[in-house]
Amino acid sequence: MPGGRxxxxxxxxxAAGLAEGLGxxxxxxxxxxxxxxxxxxxxRNGGPDDYQADRAQQATRHRARRxxxxxxxAPPIPDTGHGRDPQAVKDFTxxxxxxxxxxxxxxMEARLLACLYTTDSGALxxxxxxxxxxxxxxxxxxxxxxxxxxGMLSRERVPGARRERYIADDEIWLRSMLASLQMNxxxxxxxxxxxxxxGPTTPAGARFRSSAELLLLMSQALRxxxxxxQQNQATRNADHTRR
Numbered sequence: 001m002p003g004g005r006x007x008x009x010x011x012x013x014x015a016a017g018l019a020e021g022l023g024x025x026x027x028x029x030x031x032x033x034x035x036x037x038x039x040x041x042x043x044r045n046g047g048p049d050d051y052q053a054d055r056a057q058q059a060t061r062h063r064a065r066r067x068x069x070x071x072x073x074a075p076p077i078p079d080t081g082h083g084r085d086p087q088a089v090k091d092f093t094x095x096x097x098x099x100x101x102x103x104x105x106x107x108m109e110a111r112l113l114a115c116l117y118t119t120d121s122g123a124l125x126x127x128x129x130x131x132x133x134x135x136x137x138x139x140x141x142x143x144x145x146x147x148x149x150x151g152m153l154s155r156e157r158v159p160g161a162r163r164e165r166y167i168a169d170d171e172i173w174l175r176s177m178l179a180s181l182q183m184n185x186x187x188x189x190x191x192x193x194x195x196x197x198x199g200p201t202t203p204a205g206a207r208f209r210s211s212a213e214l215l216l217l218m219s220q221a222l223r224x225x226x227x228x229x230q231q232n233q234a235t236r237n238a239d240h241t242r243r
Contacts, residue, residue, distance in 0.1 A: 006033075006041060006060075011053040014038060018048050082120075093118050108135070112143045113152060116168040123167045125158065151175035170233070174226060181222045188215035 006014075010031055017027035024042070025035040042048055045056035093114050100110035115132055116124055124132070129140045144166055147153045152172055155164045194208035 006037070008053070008057045011041070011056050014041060014056075015051055015053040018042070018051055089118065106143075106146070108139055109143045109146050112140065113147060113168060116153065116166060117172070122169055123156075123165045125163050125165045127163070129166070151179060174229065177222055177226055181219060181226075184215055184219050184222065188212050188219060191215060 010033075013031055014027055017030065023035075024038040027033075028035040028038045031038070041056065042051050045051055045059055096118070097107075097110045097114040100113060101107055105113065111133055112129060115129060116122060126137060126140050126144075129135075130137055133140070144153065144155070148155070152175065153166050153168050155166050157163075158165050191208045191212035195205045195212060198205035198208060200206060200209050
């Protein structure tokens with residue numbers, strides 16, 4: 001079936017096409033498959049000079065069985081003494097992860113950020129994250145690098161150790177909004193420039209002028225929200241210090 005998994009018959013056609021000296025594109029055209037699909041299939045099963053349909057089919061079945069093996073159960077969420085329902089925490093973490101994905105974060109990055117953000121400390125080491133998310137250290141490293149670039153987490157050295165821990169603090173959304181504000185300002189400036197060059201009375205110029213007005217209003221509102229939040233935080237911190 002075009003677009004579905006390769007079948008045993010598909011693999012026999014691939015082997016026959018390779019024997020004829022056909023390229024991946026031509027084999028893919030005959031099977032109504034992308035050339036990239038044919039290339040991946042051949043590359044992972046011996047290459048064009050050693051591809052065998054039966055062996056490729058057997059290897060695919062072996063990989064499928066291996067992937068279906070049950071994962072070990074996730075370690076329980078540590079009891080922090082707050083009387084939380086572990087299942088409710090798990091369900092919320094999953095829904096929060098889905099929300100982050102809907103907002104544009106890749107799945108691994110969303111899982112890592114949600115894991116950090118739902119801990120009381122807001123800080124975990126790479127080993128902690130590997131254990132909790134049940135992924136490889138490389139996956140953690142790539143996700144951390146992405147989130148760091150976005151200003152969504154930071155890292156610090158664990159006191160008295162060589163390890164680092166990753167932190168999602170209270171200002172994560174402030175930094176995210178600041179990045180949005182900077183982009184918004186750039187778009188507003190470009191729209192104003194576009195209106196000037198195209199002429200504010202022309203249809204194209206008017207379109208840019210209208211966009212600039214909206215973007216400037218959004219920037220103003222974002223700045224007011226950020227300033228109000230910072231004032232609220234300062235007030236709460238001062239109250240906490242007095243206590």
